[in-house]
Amino acid sequence: MPPYPATCRAAVVRTFGAPIVIEEVPIPGEIEPGAILARIEMCSICGTDVHLWQGSLSTKVELPVILGHEMVGRIVAMGSGTARDSVGQPLRAGDRITWTHTSCGSCFFCTVAQEPTLCANARRYMYERMDRPPYLLGGFAEYGYVLPDAGRIRVPDDLPNELASLSSCALRSVMNAFDALGAISPAETVVIQGAGPLGLLATAVAKVSGARRVVTIGAPDARLAIASVFGADETISIDRTSPEERVDAVRVLTAGRGADIVMEFTGHPAAFNEGLDLIRRGGRYVVVGQLGAGTTTFRPALIVSKQLRILGSLSGRAKAYWKALDFLSAHRKAVPFERMISTRYSLGDVNIAMERMKRYEEIKPVIALDAPMEAP
């Protein structure tokens, strides 16, 4: 008999937009080679969770699914061949890990392009039906099943669950974006578009990476205040400025040239146009937040006349997860990352949490599953 219960509770979406249901879901009795079963301790909530729940993602999703994809868990059972994590650190039952969407290792994108996030055969947590094995592929659940082809990274012991869960979608996406960007020269000004979780974390990474000046654009003021604490030299509220005023403000800071680097984390198509105006000739624009079906109208000649480099960055591979955890561990004394964690919910309060997320009343809330549980 396996050392874990036969079922566990999970937050299931059965109808788009309808209340999320807490259900008992089977736990696989056997863990296949390469797979791991983890007791989820915490799962932070992401805007994408809201979009999936509301049925507004451009990707087609087949229901029912277990919501949540930014999770940290403690290893309960291990399939064969899982003695090391994706960077070679030893793994044992009881260790905490975060884990990635899968990549097959056997397609053009994994092998030739070496971009596992573009894998032709990826399976993604929260996007997989929960009414068939291995059931537990979402983060708002007491247990999670780590697929064999998924990367998994050991969480440093000094890192609280709140920060570890942050790393597993928000910060790994930011780390991937900085990989796409390449070097920041010490003289360069970086503009961050967006003061949501990714924008705030990117503010911290840009500052730690030695940018001459980090300017974070967003709202509301409470978030901009966090941006300042995280390292923004300047913040600009979109509530009190027009796009033209923001472009002017950045020009004033950069001898009239515009930002050397702009990084987009807003999700609003119009931000793309503003980004093109914020950037100097010859500058680099990293686009991360654009994920929806929205369109924008722009003049492609700007790309040529300003000789821009526009770099898309999607999600993040295992490498980005590892770097995210390492970054949190290295800089958590200097940067109060926990200030991003806005509220702590129990699994039973998932609908309250999601409604508040939907109304933009949260920054980065978490579902805490780490309270003691009775044995089955």
Next chain:
Amino acid sequence: MPPYPATCRAAVVRTFGAPIVIEEVPIPGEIEPGAILARIEMCSICGTDVHLWQGSLSTKVELPVILGHEMVGRIVAMGSGTARDSVGQPLRAGDRITWTHTSCGSCFFCTVAQEPTLCANARRYMYERMDRPPYLLGGFAEYGYVLPDAGRIRVPDDLPNELASLSSCALRSVMNAFDALGAISPAETVVIQGAGPLGLLATAVAKVSGARRVVTIGAPDARLAIASVFGADETISIDRTSPEERVDAVRVLTAGRGADIVMEFTGHPAAFNEGLDLIRRGGRYVVVGQLGAGTTTFRPALIVSKQLRILGSLSGRAKAYWKALDFLSAHRKAVPFERMISTRYSLGDVNIAMERMKRYEEIKPVIALDAPMEAP
């Protein structure tokens, strides 16, 4: 008394859209340090010449100007300090040269960004008033004045004027675009959007650079026939296909993935959208032809979900001119570049030439000025 006449003939635009006037224009009596006076032998005609003439450029131009900017000339008089060209080759009266727009060498873009084409103080041939010294800053003229801050490159002796003039705007722009692109792996498929002069030359450069497969998209068939001779493995006529069919055709050639690299040389904003569809996930898109005020509506999420790198390329620095001339010299036996030269006009026929350009009846015509002239 200088060894050249006091005036020479030039084709002057005095009113946008009105017939171009052949006038006698002063030749500077003194050549300042760093400057060169050249007897222009040939100037090829570019689409931008038509746009300037018609007054449809987004850049504001003050009239009157001498039209033409793709010229090759023979050195007649040299200011002090001009004994070497921009790559160190010796220069003497009687040598042929091409020359670049100016870059000041003393601005952020020249010194820090090392992108002289983005120079904050650039002066550009054909964009400068001809009613004040040094008058001769356009190519449709018997003499041309090379400004002190302009790059100048010696033309290899074996290169006819037709090819040398090609190098000085069309091919140097293409060379700059390939610099922006970086390495082409031998397994990569390159799609060239556009079968105008730049698209055709880019077809040749992509093929010579070892691309696995070069696909040139454009029209009419006569140009696509040249593309094939220049190295296109496949050509696709835009006259006989829809954008969707072109995307499908490229997919079929690339195991369903799309092109590794797309390079845009069309000038049509809609081509930008098509380029985003032609390219594979993780691919690179070099944008060159977009120069006008036109807009397009697109979904920025494509940049993220396909994790694209979009690279603008503007004009070309002295390095690109040198590489262009060297390329023509190295490959002219294998690639019949002269097939692009559609007609040879005299200076007096400039209006005929321009009207035909306007009606898209030419590929790359030239104004030939190299007929013998009487002494003053």
Next chain:
Amino acid sequence: MPPYPATCRAAVVRTFGAPIVIEEVPIPGEIEPGAILARIEMCSICGTDVHLWQGSLSTKVELPVILGHEMVGRIVAMGSGTARDSVGQPLRAGDRITWTHTSCGSCFFCTVAQEPTLCANARRYMYERMDRPPYLLGGFAEYGYVLPDAGRIRVPDDLPNELASLSSCALRSVMNAFDALGAISPAETVVIQGAGPLGLLATAVAKVSGARRVVTIGAPDARLAIASVFGADETISIDRTSPEERVDAVRVLTAGRGADIVMEFTGHPAAFNEGLDLIRRGGRYVVVGQLGAGTTTFRPALIVSKQLRILGSLSGRAKAYWKALDFLSAHRKAVPFERMISTRYSLGDVNIAMERMKRYEEIKPVIALDAPMEAP
């Protein structure tokens, strides 16, 4: 009962330097998940085979081993999960494949550095004891066992075994070296040090990649003749020149500057010094052939005063194998690669073949195993 014999013949090294023994070796009765059993059709011979046999490798090798590591085979039996090759192409029994050393996918080098050839847990064909399962980890054998963690690439149908085997060590190493190099600009001169199999293949790749001028340095003349046919614009015999003369010769070809790019494929430590002299200031030096314990004395100030980039390249990942096969398929009509294949030996003649290799009487000989065999 499996559809293959219980044993097969293989060339085994039991004592360094002693004659290689043809033995009957067990074929595993079961093929584990991810593994493949292939009927080896051909295995080309590499200088490293000689070094291992002679016991002169700097890496420690435990005997007995089956010699040979450049093999192509036809799939006989497949473990579960092997329906696609490493780039996503479908695999079926009867298909030909080449395969790579293993990489674990779970170490810093695989995941963070994304350099599977540096994998901390790699297992390499020909370096593994053959007296324990799965026995068949060398290429001079009738059957070969593809380990689960090994990349495997389908061989294009149009490619003869001679070329396919070439790809699996020689050309994939060359492809990896060109990846390390990055872009070759059309104006650049590439010097190839070495006219052995790698040097000859690198000559072809450099030429196909559009180098302005390829200069191959080596000996004897018969190899330089092949270099010329493969695309060398110039060849320089080391039998008839001093290092100084070679440096001078390259200077003459490059306006006095030296080569833009030098690529080393010789294995002689002294070639490193010569490479530093052949290269121009600001040039790139890719070092591939240096594998032994030999040392050289040089002046490190050359790296600084010439501001060089020196790029080591080791072996090649699955991506390089795929590119190698694709390259052979794409260019075999233009480049007579088969001219490198110096002799075709049967397995029984392995000692004759190895002796001749040792005496440098071969370029790239092969062991042909593709003759029809009786059923067990």
Next chain:
Amino acid sequence: MPPYPATCRAAVVRTFGAPIVIEEVPIPGEIEPGAILARIEMCSICGTDVHLWQGSLSTKVELPVILGHEMVGRIVAMGSGTARDSVGQPLRAGDRITWTHTSCGSCFFCTVAQEPTLCANARRYMYERMDRPPYLLGGFAEYGYVLPDAGRIRVPDDLPNELASLSSCALRSVMNAFDALGAISPAETVVIQGAGPLGLLATAVAKVSGARRVVTIGAPDARLAIASVFGADETISIDRTSPEERVDAVRVLTAGRGADIVMEFTGHPAAFNEGLDLIRRGGRYVVVGQLGAGTTTFRPALIVSKQLRILGSLSGRAKAYWKALDFLSAHRKAVPFERMISTRYSLGDVNIAMERMKRYEEIKPVIALDAPMEAP
């Protein structure tokens, strides 16, 4: 009559190794176009000054010369066309500037390679005879002549002369080295070889750039103490450790792998070998300090088996000077750069200063020329 004296005092080397002579040297009566005359306020002393004085440079130097090349001066007279510095900032008499060796802008290295420090026609301060115009091409003098082809950068007003002079050789070389290196990922460990002025400044730049861990290796302890203040997470004394112990120590800090990045600033050929051992497989090695005629014996196979990238970095272009000044201005509150300035000498004490430099009793001393002077 020009607004400056006819002569000024300067420290002249007339015989290698003999005492330096303070002489009256002519000040050019006319400042040619592009040139600037500056009243030197401070010149820091560099190890190269000692080597030149002693006649131990590998470069041949023709005497007499004025010693010193790390100077900051205040503009006294300006040739025509000098109204802006090399990055476009306005210049006026009375402004402070630093300036670079010359680059011609008209050679392969300036134009094609875009590496002005490799210019084929460079003239270098302190290396030019002082017995012919414009005489004042060394820093240990009351006036300095900025050549027309030399870059010049305005010094931020808030920067004391001590720091500005630091920027003009030591820190610009470090900035150039970081350009050669490219991006530092937040998870990477950087080892700095050398605790001289360059090593100390590189320690600060690496830390500011976000390196996970900076390890500075050198001696004596007083310098290592400065390294710690500048940002070194660890320092290792070469006085108390063997090379093997240092390699082990770095391994312990890096999960057994070795440093991701090593940067060499020692000048000792043996440090090159140690660097190769300190670095992890796949790592990057930036070599800066190797300038002399010394040799070392090493195994080139290390470059291949560890698949290293070795990047030479020489001096620094105008861009590096600008970045150096900007860096000092941005970080001088966080990093006490002035702790490197070991002693302040008057021009008359130049021989005392040089003797102490020769005996390694200084870190970075300066010659202060900014005391008030009588009018001529």
